[in-house]
Amino acid sequence: MRRLLKLFLQKPELASSILLLILVIAFQIRSNAIFLSVDNLRGIFGLLPETALVAVGVTLLMICGEFDLSVGSVFALMPMTMAVLVVGGWPFWAAVVAGLLLCAAIGFLNGWITIRFDIPSFITTLGMLFMARSMTVVVSGGFPPRIKPGTVPSWIFTGFVDGGGLIRASVLWFAGIAVLISLLLAKTNFGNWVRATGGYLPAAAAMGIPTGKVKIACFMICSVLAGFAGMIQSLRLNSFLPSIGEGMELQAVAAAVIGGTSLSGGVGSIIGGLIGAVLIRVIDNGMVMSQIDANWFKFAIGALTIFAVVGNAWLRRRGRAMKVETDK
């Protein structure tokens, strides 16, 4: 029991992985084997990279001890800015870089305001949520821009990469970025600083870690990933709407928490955030495939989030009660 508890503590994503497996089996049985069919998986994989990329950024930031509620708005603002620039005559790649730089600037502002004025990031980013959403409408002048199909190389981000039409390029982009961020967190000194800053800020600061800069970097990565994800969705749909990404911030937080990320920072993993995002997609899709009233979706996500937080808190309490063995 003690070993199992320790394993769950060290691998906070383990519980959600087991739940995911159970749900996949349950939905497969209830949907008469439609759930794992190629057609259905195509639908899941099409949407997954977009929400999962946002979840990856939010997970990183939460491990660093902060929140970002503006990711849903940034998700809409980046593609809108990019599309307006492209329609205005900018080269596609220049517009992409400009859009991502805008996201980085928003992330920087979120972090700087939070740290400089010592206010909760919940409040800073709540303000940014409204500001960025408003900017999305303002930059478009109220009329969503239209980019003619084929005039931009959207296939680089959204084209199918396999003959069967199952895997889009977005899955590869997502996988590459997720592996990169995961390695950054697990294998580099920056990752160590992120965990230390979120885990216990006074100790991190006392040990000379530039905690403010670390947090700002995480805010920036989070915003850039949200903007990049929004661009992928807009290019996939070839539609640049100011309303996309609404509610995504809470889904991303839910994904991170379900994947074992601690609300108080220091604990979590990118793979956990990814599993959380997959779980949300699986529940969303599986309920439809299993002919369960889809209006229960939000209820299920809410219940799962509460369950995950309660479970993690319990594990942590048990963990604190454990003592490491000594030789003498």
Added chain:
Amino acid sequence: MTSPIIETRNLHKWYSGVHALKGVSLKVQKGEALGLVGDNGAGKSTLINILSGLHLQDEGEVLLEGQHVDIRSPKDSMRLGIETIYQYNSMVPLMTISRNVFIGREPLKWSIGGFGVLDEKKMREESVKAIADVDLHLRSPDALVGELSGGQRQGVAIARAMHFKSKVMILDEPTNHLSVKETAKVIGFVKGLKAQGVTSIFISHNMHHVFACCDRIVAMALGQIVLDKPVAETSIEEVSEQL
């Protein structure tokens, strides 16, 4: 005579108009175990925060081995060989022992501009050695620090400071909230430092703990030094009267 390992000259510090340090001059010799005592608000923490780079003095100077030094950040302090172990621990509970030992000073396999890939093998091996060097025997450097007892945590913090060859170790209330057994262990660690020739400044409210492991005692009250005597030439009663 050799220069003191660390010396402060006429240190002053004000916080929003409150004169927290009033011209504190202090010399600590190499290998000495100095006990620093005083009530809340006496100025102990302010003095320590200046030496550890958390705060900058408004007036006065700090000398290390006779040379003027500017300590503007904890990184500066550590680079100069001053290591501080704080009351509420300098450890991140949810990280492993080996990661905590190298926090902020991680060995890297390769790096670009200060960022790079951790040398985890080196971190594990050297943390095991560092912990063994202070006579603390833990089974695995992969255990979470949060799983350790208070005394063990302080032991790991001391092991970390020793590993980085600190010249001066400042222990800020290291025995607070510890059981009798754990306190004895920490006092043992401090005595071990002296045996290895490491200078230590031991801050505590508990006079018995200070008398148990220090050579000299400095008492502070209202931002000033009010007593500075070898432990052998004073008593708990005399020190208490000065506070």
